[in-house]
Amino acid sequence: MRRDPLLHVDRLSVHFPVETGFLQPRAAVHAVEDVSFELAAGETLGVVGESGCGKSTLGRAVLNLMAPTSGRILWQGHALARLSPGQQRMARRDMTMIFQDPLASLNPRMTVEDLVAEPLDIFEAGLAPAERRRRVAGVLERVGLPVDAAKRYPHQFSGGQCQRIGIARALVMKPKMIVCDEVVSALDVSVQAQIVALLDDLSRDMGVALLFISHNLAVVRQISDRILVLYLGKVMEIADRDSLYHTPRHPYTQALLSAVPVPDPDLERTRRRIRLVGELPSPLNPPKGCVFHTRCRFASDRCRSESPALGTIEAMHSVACHHWQQIARAGEAAAPS
């Protein structure tokens, strides 16, 4: 095991109670269910999954923006939940978030300078105005924004530039970890590459760990060191990048990778597709046993009754599947490579 991970998530579950009828039993959405993983300093962990997989909830729970239903989150060795509200807010110096909608996450009535300086105003309130301006200018330059941007308003910038503002704001306190929640999904494809490259660059330069949440497997592949695959709130597979994309072991990961279209007509014509059966079950009523079994072609009786534990199969590669070995032998992996 890695020593002293920056973030250690231990069997985290987040359930949301749901309004039901008067006489009906209480129900809850199991947004995140029994998730465990670690994040080392400076590392980028990609979190992928489709709708309802719980990745956004996970991101917010890690930042303590959402109360966990059970499990622990250890930040730099300390359980977040045990800290006082004041201490928890102080912890935000070191961990912050960038959001999906670049313009909406910026207060339309604040100048770029005020927006980027907000963490400074919160945590270093006594800062002299000249020093505040200098720190903001420094980080704006670092993210590639022009020097006169500080006095302008968010609506005067493009989506990509707004996202840069968001990144600048996240970096101004030199945090140890940033949660990136679908940060490029709302951007044009030609701009996505710019922003991903910028984040990658900054993370390496400044030693910032990233929790990179995205539904886009190709984007995640560009920036992540390791990847975690979620389905209906549960971890299906965690692996380092090369292993995940070359030899995915979980049938869901395989299906996901096989479904992503690739801009190469030849490859598209010849690759074998893995098709999932059925529909995504309701998160109000997740399947018993392995949550994935209702859509898995390899589902057995054991899968229907017994939830597989996340087991380490190789160094840096864990899978939650009873039959991963048979599946691997059957050679049905169709990841393009």
Next chain:
Amino acid sequence: MDVPVGQTESNPPLLTVSRLATRFRTPAGIVPAVDGVSFDLRAGETLGIVGESGSGKSQTLFSIMGLLPPSAATEGSILFEGRELLGMPSRELNRLRGDRLAMVFQDPMTALNPYLTIERQLSEVLQHHRGLSRRQARAEALAVLQQVHIPEAARQLDRYPHQLSGGMRQRVVIAMAMIAKPDLILADEPTTALDVTIQAEILDLLAELRDGGTAIVLVTHDLGVVARLCDRVMVMYAGKVVEEGAIDAVFRQPRHPYTAALLEAIPRLDDDIGDPRKAIEGQPPDLLDLPPGCAFAPRCALVRDVCTRRSPALLRHAAGGAVSCHLVQPEGQS
């Protein structure tokens, strides 16, 4: 290999768009959303139109369908099965729409009427266009739902859109487009709002339609989707066509710098892991403030002086496609 364009014989084009231009009047000025788009489409062919924001790809589709707001002015010619759609009186256009040509929109939730059952929405199309009785229409609706692989189709007929998942709703939308057996389906980002695995299934469904002889125009920002489904591709930038051709030709040997740059810049699963992508600098232009000359010049790595002075024309090249760039000679050499 590449089929030379212009080979009519016994297969005249189903849809011929010539110099289509659509301008929007806005308080801030005139926006040339679509500026001189021309293409042919034959029966059974699938054309992908790709571009980013401001490229004009969706507006091209709306112009063909006649779904523009009053602030839009359209010029050019849209010939569908020999009939001119531009300027066609709405009564005639309504007879065609839904019947001979149908549209699939991006967001299934807003394309479906939340107050009507699935069956009513499907039957409505047939009752209106074919004059079928309710019972006959219902039988057809059931058949088409099964065609789009909706499980337990009979049960779903009497449900409401909000009771179905996103993927199912999009299938219903496609079913509505298909039910009158149109010759042409125009699809505007039909899978963008869907999960990756559902997207794959919807694309499979569209492929079935294609194999069954329906012509499809698919608008998307995703080059992978185009590679999976389409025969030909048209790349748009700032309202103009920058490149057009058969799918293999364009992807293997892109002639326009934007196409090439895009293929290099987008994250993809099939390149070498760890190979950094080459991002395109800058962002798509503001249509109200287009630079003189080629719209892509400010971002182009190969820009020359002539590019900032004159807008390049769309010229056909030997391999059958077309490209709009000063650096590419008509013979197809750059």
Next chain:
Amino acid sequence: MGGLQRLKRNPAAVAGLAVLGIIMLLACFGQYLTPHAIDEVFWDRISAPPDIDAGFYFGTDANGRDLFARTLEGARVSLLVGVSASLISLVIGVAYGATAGYLGGKTDNVMMRIVDILYSLPFVFFVILLTVYVGRSLSVIFITIGAVIWLDMARIVRGQTLALKHRDFVEAARALGASDRRILMRHIIPNLWGPVIISVLLVIPDAILTESFLSFLGLGVQEPDTSWGVLIGDGAQNMMGAPWSLLFPGGFLAVTLLAFNFAGDGVRDALDIRS
């Protein structure tokens, strides 16, 4: 921003604002336009029609007092009541509504139920009670009106706060570690100004009308002070013989209310980014 331009393009709003400007000037400085005091009685001119040469521009009322001077005094009082009541409601309403909306849950529930209860109490009844106890005075009027109008403001502000609370930039501020107080002060309230300004502009005519109504009933300002409501009340009694005594104050009231409404609508449209 384009707000100012949009506003300038709306003729009704511009006209409304211009009229309001004129009336404010008249209210402040109009007394210099007439040599007569508001309570000076001209025994030889009881209910006399307008006489421009003599300086009685609007004629006189049933007590022989110059209607022009009294109308201007009425403008002063009505505007004062309208604006003060609105400001009171603004301060209380914004603080109350923003807090309820932001805190949400049970607190919000309790706070809004209190508003509901207060809303359902008979307003005129309380004004009468208060007037009986405290006596007739201007302060009673605008405190009671303010005390009722803040309820509407609180509801509007709470609604806006609820909508703002879930906006991404508020969530972003929370993620950055901002305290609730900071979020309310720096993110929620500054973004409320649009709807609040509009509400204020549309609430002032309401307050003026309410005051006029109270004065008409005889519950408002004391003699010799006057307001448009009093003048209209008196004028209505003398409508047959001296129509000018009703027309002038009534006309001023109507024009002022219209001006506030046009201006308010115009500002709302101008602030609406989507239009």
